[in-house]
Amino acid sequence: MLSALRNVYPVPEPAELKISDRGISKIFRSKRRELLALDNVSFEVYDNQFVSFVGPSGCGKSTLLRMIAGLDEPTSGELEMHGKPIEGPGADRGMVFQAYTLFPWLTVRENIEFGLTLKKVPLFEKRAIADRFMELVGLAKFAKAYPKELSGGMKQRVAIARALASNPEVLLMDEPFGALDPQTKEAMQRLLLTIWEQEKTTIVFITHDIEEAVFLSQKVYVMDPNPGRVRAEFTIPAELKQHPDGRDAEPFMKLKRQIVSLIGHHHD
Ligand SMILES: Nc1ncnc2c1ncn2[C@@H]1O[C@H](COP(=O)(O)OP(=O)(O)OP(=O)(O)O)[C@@H](O)[C@H]1O
Numbered sequence: 119m120l121s122a123l124r125n126v127y128p129v130p131e132p133a134e135l136k137i138s139d140r141g142i143s144k145i146f147r148s149k150r151r152e153l154l155a156l157d158n159v160s161f162e163v164y165d166n167q168f169v170s171f172v173g174p175s176g177c178g179k180s181t182l183l184r185m186i187a188g189l190d191e192p193t194s195g196e197l198e199m200h201g202k203p204i205e206g207p208g209a210d211r212g213m214v215f216q217a218y219t220l221f222p223w224l225t226v227r228e229n230i231e232f233g234l235t236l237k238k239v240p241l242f243e244k245r246a247i248a249d250r251f252m253e254l255v256g257l258a259k260f261a262k263a264y265p266k267e268l269s270g271g272m273k274q275r276v277a278i279a280r281a282l283a284s285n286p287e288v289l290l291m292d293e294p295f296g297a298l299d300p301q302t303k304e305a306m307q308r309l310l311l312t313i314w315e316q317e318k319t320t321i322v323f324i325t326h327d328i329e330e331a332v333f334l335s336q337k338v339y340v341m342d343p344n345p346g347r348v349r350a351e352f353t354i355p356a357e358l359k360q361h362p363d364g365r366d367a368e369p370f371m372k373l374k375r376q377i378v379s380l381i382g383h384h385h386d
Pocket residue numbers: 146147153155173174175176177178179180181182326346
């Protein structure tokens with residue numbers, strides 16, 4: 119009776135836990151040395167959340183992201199998505215890296231359609247999906263262009279469109295705007311927020327740039343190096359994004375200063 123009633127009047131579920139872990143560690147071993155790259159790191163990413171990891175070089179950010187992507191394995195502990203261990207790469211996770219990873223011999227459209235071609239998505243559907251994402255990233259006019267004809271920002275827009283075209287549940291981004299000039303970078307950050315809001319994507323983002331992390335994210339994990347650990351977790355209030363003074367607003371600056379000073383203690 120009770121369950122029948124629940125079916126009629128569904129109780130709202132709390133946001134679903136998308137990626138979680140139970141304290142993962144990663145040791146890199148070679149003949150000469152053993153390096154504890156991640157030491158008992160715990161974090162949670164919920165559905166539709168925008169979560170960033172910041173920290174100095176070598177604190178294990180990329181290692182962590184590669185493990186979420188299934189490209190590497192923890193030495194101990196387990197990473198889970200929807201309660202199931204991550205055991206390898208999968209179409210449910212899309213990656214965007216700093217280095218432009220487009221296929222130079224394919225056009226913008228062909229690059230975006232690449233994953234769909236592999237999945238044998240019918241041509242008509244494939245074309246429609248690529249059209250939608252080219253439009254979303256503002257590259258509809260460049261469908262036939264080759265990567266060498268594009269600027270850095272445009273290449274990253276293709277990479278984002280390509281990752282989104284496969285309809286991943288989570289977008290994993292490793293310093294995607296690290297190589298861009300400041301103006302292009304800001305434009306890309308705004309575009310990414312629009313995409314995140316429109317597509318309701320879950321995003322895990324890695325950056326050196328604290329301002330970028332505060333601007334984009336709902337939650338920021340601050341990491342320490344040697345060994346890589348999560349040192350602090352900051353929740354970024356939504357009002358910060360709507361503040362008329364943008365990044366110059368005092369609450370924004372204050373949060374940024376707090377994170378900078380935390381990381382500053384560990385700069386080499
Ligand atoms: N395949 C590997 N073999 C051995 N050591 C590795 C390997 N990958 C990473 N490391 C080491 O693990 C540590 C963490 O590296 P990682 O690239 O994850 O850090 P990061 O925070 O992403 O740094 P950066 O911001 O400079 O990219 C570093 O000391 C690095 O040298």
